[in-house]
Amino acid sequence: MTILEVKSLKKIYKTRFRGNQVEALSNISFSVDQGEFIAIMGESGSGKTTLLNIMASLDSPSEGSVLLNGKSYADIREDELSSFRRDNLGFVFQDFNLLDNLNIKDNILLPLVLSNCSRKVMKERLFPLVRKLGIENLMRKFPYEVSGGQKQRTAVARSLITSPSLILADEPTGALDSHSSEELLKLFSELNREGQTIMMVTHSVQAAGCANRVLFIKDGKIICEVSKHSPNEDITQKIFSVLSAISTARETS
Numbered sequence: 742m743t744i745l746e747v748k749s750l751k752k753i754y755k756t757r758f759r760g761n762q763v764e765a766l767s768n769i770s771f772s773v774d775q776g777e778f779i780a781i782m783g784e785s786g787s788g789k790t791t792l793l794n795i796m797a798s799l800d801s802p803s804e805g806s807v808l809l810n811g812k813s814y815a816d817i818r819e820d821e822l823s824s825f826r827r828d829n830l831g832f833v834f835q836d837f838n839l840l841d842n843l844n845i846k847d848n849i850l851l852p853l854v855l856s857n858c859s860r861k862v863m864k865e866r867l868f869p870l871v872r873k874l875g876i877e878n879l880m881r882k883f884p885y886e887v888s889g890g891q892k893q894r895t896a897v898a899r900s901l902i903t904s905p906s907l908i909l910a911d912e913p914t915g916a917l918d919s920h921s922s923e924e925l926l927k928l929f930s931e932l933n934r935e936g937q938t939i940m941m942v943t944h945s946v947q948a949a950g951c952a953n954r955v956l957f958i959k960d961g962k963i964i965c966e967v968s969k970h971s972p973n974e975d976i977t978q979k980i981f982s983v984l985s986a987i988s989t990a991r992e993t994s
């Protein structure tokens with residue numbers, strides 16, 4: 742079942758300097774099925790963050806549309822966008838985006854508090870989730886008292902607490918040491934095996950290798966994709982080959 746459809750996206754940024762224009766995305770189309778784990782790779786400036794921001798409904802395209810579970814973002818009223826995002830999407834960022842003045846428990850519960858959820862529901866959702874993520878002993882600590890890996894697990898718990906259709910992750914391993922990165926990738930793979938749909942922007946081949954499908958962006962266009970033909974297939978070599986072809990093309994152009 743398709744949950745996300747991205748149709749003919751174009752994004753033009755107008756810069757103030759002499760009215761110059763930057764075409765950050767041109768004619769991007771793809772769809773995401775329920776239960777997929779997709780990585781987006783591309784060189785710096787290729788348009789990954791622009792694409793993620795549009796899929797997150799944080800920015801709007803110049804042309805084209807995005808539909809989540811059949812609902813077009815263009816049909817959502819401005820004052821309903823933040824609750825739509827909260828209910829349907831989970832976010833994991835490179836720098837965790839936790840609130841320093843809230844403890845770990847309150848950071849995780851924040852999306853439910855903003856949705857006026859009852860304490861009973863909060864409790865029912867929180868404990869199984871933090872036990873699963875191995876952070877149940879950190880509930881009273883503050884973000885500055887826990888490790889980077891624990892902060893990212895907290896961010897993952899916060900992203901999952903609303904049971905979103907889709908997790909959008911922007912360089913989730915970017916600020917982690919190699920051990921914590923591996924742990925996070927294992928966690929993402931496990932969540933995906935249980936049915937969670939994930940889209941992740943990454944520069945890391947190791948991270949992209951955990952996805953079932955990798956989309957490669959160059960100059961705002963999807964230039965190719967690779968995918969696993971069986972769940973245990975190692976696609977690292979395929980990813981390296983595409984990255985190397987992109988870099989050779991850049992050097993010879």
Ligand SMILES: Nc1ncnc2c1ncn2[C@@H]1O[C@H](COP(=O)(O)OP(=O)(O)OP(=O)(O)O)[C@@H](O)[C@H]1O
Pocket residue numbers: 754755756763764765783784785786787788789790791792
């Ligand atoms: N607000 C903006 N105004 C003007 N140009 C922008 C703006 N944001 C991004 N761009 C330009 O759009 C293009 C794509 O940028 P984007 O940030 O999406 O790339 P990226 O692949 O995420 O890069 P990185 O990996 O370095 O984060 C770049 O040329 C960038 O300079």
